[in-house]
Amino acid sequence: MKEIYQVPTSQSLQGDVIISGAKNAVLPLMAATLLCRGISIINNVPQLDDVNTMAEVLRYLGAKVEHQNSSLTIDTRECDGYQAPYHLVTKMRASIYVLGPLLARLGQASVALPGGCAWGPRPVDLHIAGMQALSAKVELSHGNIHAHAGRLQGADFTFSISSVGATVNLLLASVLADGTTRLFNAAIEPEIDNLVDQLNAMGAQIFGKGTSTLVIEGVTELKAATIDAIPDRIEAGTYLIAGAITQGKVTVKQVQPAHLTALIDSLTATGTLICCEDDSITIDAQQRALQPISIKTGPYPLFATDLQPQWMALCVSLTGVSQVTDTIYPDRFQHVAELCRLGANIRVKGNTACIIGTPNLSGAPVKASDLRAGAALILAGLIASDYTEISDIHHLDRGYQNLIGKFATLGATIKRSHHPVATNQAIAAPLLSLCG
Structure with missing residues (x-):
């Protein structure tokens, strides 16, 4: 039987989240x-x-x-x-x-x-x-x-x-x-x-x-x-991108900002406000018209390939054209087809994806092919209308501790159950179905 995460739409994620060890x-x-x-x-x-x-x-x-x-x-x-x-x-x-x-x-x-x-x-x-x-x-x-x-x-x-x-x-x-x-x-x-x-x-x-x-x-x-163990820079980056995609204000705590320089620079280039303290990073994307930018992954300190799917989800939400090139794992694009099922407009050629922003996503059954692809689908689901059902979410248990609780601190209600929930209301609520 499928496990399901019910995620009611969050208009704007707000709050602090403690980042776990990497x-x-x-x-x-x-x-x-x-x-x-x-x-x-x-x-x-x-x-x-x-x-x-x-x-x-x-x-x-x-x-x-x-x-x-x-x-x-x-x-x-x-x-x-x-x-x-x-x-x-x-x-x-x-x-x-x-x-x-x-x-x-x-x-x-x-x-x-x-x-x-x-x-x-x-x-x-x-x-x-x-x-x-x-x-x-x-x-x-x-x-x-x-x-x-x-x-x-x-x-x-x-x-x-x-x-x-x-x-x-x-x-x-x-x-x-x-x-x-x-x-x-x-x-x-x-x-x-x-x-x-x-x-x-x-x-x-x-x-x-x-x-x-x-x-x-x-x-x-x-x-x-x-x-x-050092803080998890990929988990921190995922929640920062969540703040951007929902046009919210999110602070990740117990992090090392120096480990996230490439992401911070890219988020700043979109138009978000970033404030770094000794062990925290705050992103403020409230009421801001964010601009799409292109990124290319590479070995540290360049943009991390483990944040590429999440970044692509952000690009999908922004008006305009952007490109995502993965030089580390050229085949890491299995999430593209699933994002397109939600209404994204993405074309892949070689190791580059071209994204034409489509702010109005709609829910659909999709599948997480891997850990970071699952995170990308969550982010897209946060702004998708109706229900999104994501299967194979057991991948997320590999890399995100207390995902439900941490999103709850930011105002997103994610519930994990064993039965899909049907609704006639157009609620932007991604359902994340886990195949155990």
């Missing part, structure tokens, strides 16, 4: 605890399906994991497993992060090829090439990555493209390698910096944080540590 930071931090025996603590951890999935992977490997409130305690003192199975890894692409630490500490790892969102090919070639550069023997068979090594050997490795996932795995592998490893064209996302801080707190010697060249002096052992 899942894209927490998952590497969790994998890093496999590098030593001990009890590690990660604070500011959101309650999300992806976090639960990684916890199950760690438990399968022998760790004890306890998640209370926003703190995660991971005990790896009896963690000796080296096989991460398909039935867990297929749920989430980030499960591949266990490859590096298992290989580094145990000398072997067997990890199923990862799953995750359903758009576009995202190969693991860089992960494998990086392990091979560190002298590991790697083979693919029966849908698994099998890697073996004595002690890994430090080496120079250049990423052919900037890759957050591969940078994470190479960092996790090289900290226990013999000698010096230099990573060139490494990702510089804030989540990478968060991981570097954790690893150095554990006793690693990593230099060059915040730059595309990371130098790792291998050590023989690490110790458990306590670390705080």
